[in-house]
Amino acid sequence: MTLPQTVPFLGWSWNDLLFLVLATALLGTALMVVLGRNIIRSGLWMIACFATLAGVYALLGTPLVAAAQVLVYIGAISVLILFAIMLTQTKGGPAALVFHHQAWAAAIAAVVLGTLLALVVTSTEWPLAGEYAATSVRAIAQLLFSDYVLPFEIVGVLLLAAVIGGVFLAKRDEPRDEPHGERPE
Amino acid sequence: MSQSLDSYLALSALLFAVGTFGFLARRNAIAMLMSIELMLNAVNLAIVAFGAFVPSLRGDASVIALVVMAVAAAEATVGLAIVIAIYRNRRTPLVDEYTQMRE
Numbered sequence: 001m002t003l004p005q006t007v008p009f010l011g012w013s014w015n016d017l018l019f020l021v022l023a024t025a026l027l028g029t030a031l032m033v034v035l036g037r038n039i040i041r042s043g044l045w046m047i048a049c050f051a052t053l054a055g056v057y058a059l060l061g062t063p064l065v066a067a068a069q070v071l072v073y074i075g076a077i078s079v080l081i082l083f084a085i086m087l088t089q090t091k092g093g094p095a096a097l098v099f100h101h102q103a104w105a106a107a108i109a110a111v112v113l114g115t116l117l118a119l120v121v122t123s124t125e126w127p128l129a130g131e132y133a134a135t136s137v138r139a140i141a142q143l144l145f146s147d148y149v150l151p152f153e154i155v156g157v158l159l160l161a162a163v164i165g166g167v168f169l170a171k172r173d174e175p176r177d178e179p180h181g182e183r184p185e
Numbered sequence: 186m187s188q189s190l191d192s193y194l195a196l197s198a199l200l201f202a203v204g205t206f207g208f209l210a211r212r213n214a215i216a217m218l219m220s221i222e223l224m225l226n227a228v229n230l231a232i233v234a235f236g237a238f239v240p241s242l243r244g245d246a247s248v249i250a251l252v253v254m255a256v257a258a259a260e261a262t263v264g265l266a267i268v269i270a271i272y273r274n275r276r277t278p279l280v281d282e283y284t285q286m287r288e
Contacts, residue, residue: 015188023196030200030223034207039216046219053226060193060237065229065250072254077222077261084215084265088278099210100281106209114202121194129190129238139244140251148248155255162259169266172273 018059026052037098043085047078061134193234201227212279214268218261225257 007017029049036042050073057066100106144152204227207220229250236246272278275285 019192023192026196027199027203030203033219033223034203034211034216039213042216042219046222049223050226053230056193056196056230057233060233062233062237062247062250065233065247068251068254072258073222073226077258080261080265081215081219081222084218084269087269088215088272097212100212103210106206109209110202110206113205114199117198117201118195121198122191126190126239128241130240132188132238133240133243135236135243135247140247143244143248144251147245148252151248151252155252158259159255162262166262166266169263170269 015059018055022052022055022059026056039085040082043078043082046081047074050074050078061132064135064137064140190234190238193237194231197227197231197234200224200230212281214271214278214280215265217280218264218268221264222257222261225253225260229253 003014006013010017026049029045029052032045033042033049036045050069054066054069054074057063057069201224204220204223207223208217211217211220232246232250232253236242236244236250239246268278271283275283
C-alpha cells in the first residue's frame with residue numbers, strides 16, 4: 001500500500017503536515033514543562049518535548065542526531081533530572097507558588113524575545129541557504145574522526161571531568177560537618 | 186513549509202523564548218535547569234536546521250550538534266549535583282529562599 005502524494009483534502013505535502021504536527025507538539029510540550037505546577041509532571045513533559053524534537057531532527061534528515069537526542073536526552077539527562085526531582089521533593093508536595101512574583105515581567109521579556117528572534121530570522125535573507133538535503137551518517141562519521149577529532153577528544157575529557165565533579169559535589173560531607181546541617185531555619 | 190529554513194529557525198526562536206520564560210519565572214532550581222535544557226535544545230535545533238539547508242555546513246552542523254549535546258549532558262550533571270548539594274544544606278529546592286549570601 002502506498003500513500004498518496006499529498007495529504008487528502010488538504011493538498012499539503014506529508015512533510016508539511018509532519019512539520020506542523022511536530023512544531024505544535026514541541027511548543028505545547030515545552031509550555032507544559034514551563035507552566036506545569038507539579039514538577040514531576042514537568043519532567044515527564046520534558047521527555048515528550050525531547051522526543052518530539054528527535055522527530056524534528058529526523059524530519060531535517062539527520063537521523064544520527066535524532067538517535068543521539070533519544071539516547072542522550074531521553075535516556076540520560078531526563079533520568080538524571082527525574083532522580084534529582086525525587087531527591088529534592090519536599091514533604092509538603094509541590095510548592096503553592098510555582099512562579100516568582102515578577103513572573104509577569106519574565107513573561108513580557110520572553111514574548112518580546114520570541115517575537116524579535118522570530119521576526120529577525122524570518123526577515124533575514126540567508127544567501128548561502130540552498131535546497132534541503134539529508135545528511136549521511138558516513139559524512140558525519142568521517143568529519144567527526146578527521147577534522148573534528150580534537151574537539152571530540154576534548155569532549156571526552158570534559159565528560160570525564162563532569163563525572164568526577166558531579167560525584168565530588170553530590171557526595172555527602174564527612175560526619176564532622178554534621179552540626180552545620182542542623183542550623184535553625 | 187517543511188522545506189524552508191525560516192520555519193525551523195522561527196520554531197527554534199519560539200522554543201528558546203519558552204525556555205527563557207521558564208528560567209526567569211520558575212522558583213524551583215530543577216525547573217530552571219530544565220528550562221536551560223529547553224534553551225540548549227532550541228539552539229541545537231537552529232544548528233541542525235542550518236546544517237540541513239546550507240550545503241557547505243552539511244556535515245559540520247551535525248558534528249557541532251553532537252558536541253553541544255555532550256556539553257549539555259556535562260552541564261546537567263554538574264548543575265544537578267550543585268542543586269542537590271545546596272538542597273542538602275538548605276532543605277529547599279526553591280531559589281528565592283537561598284538568601285544566605287544576601288543577608
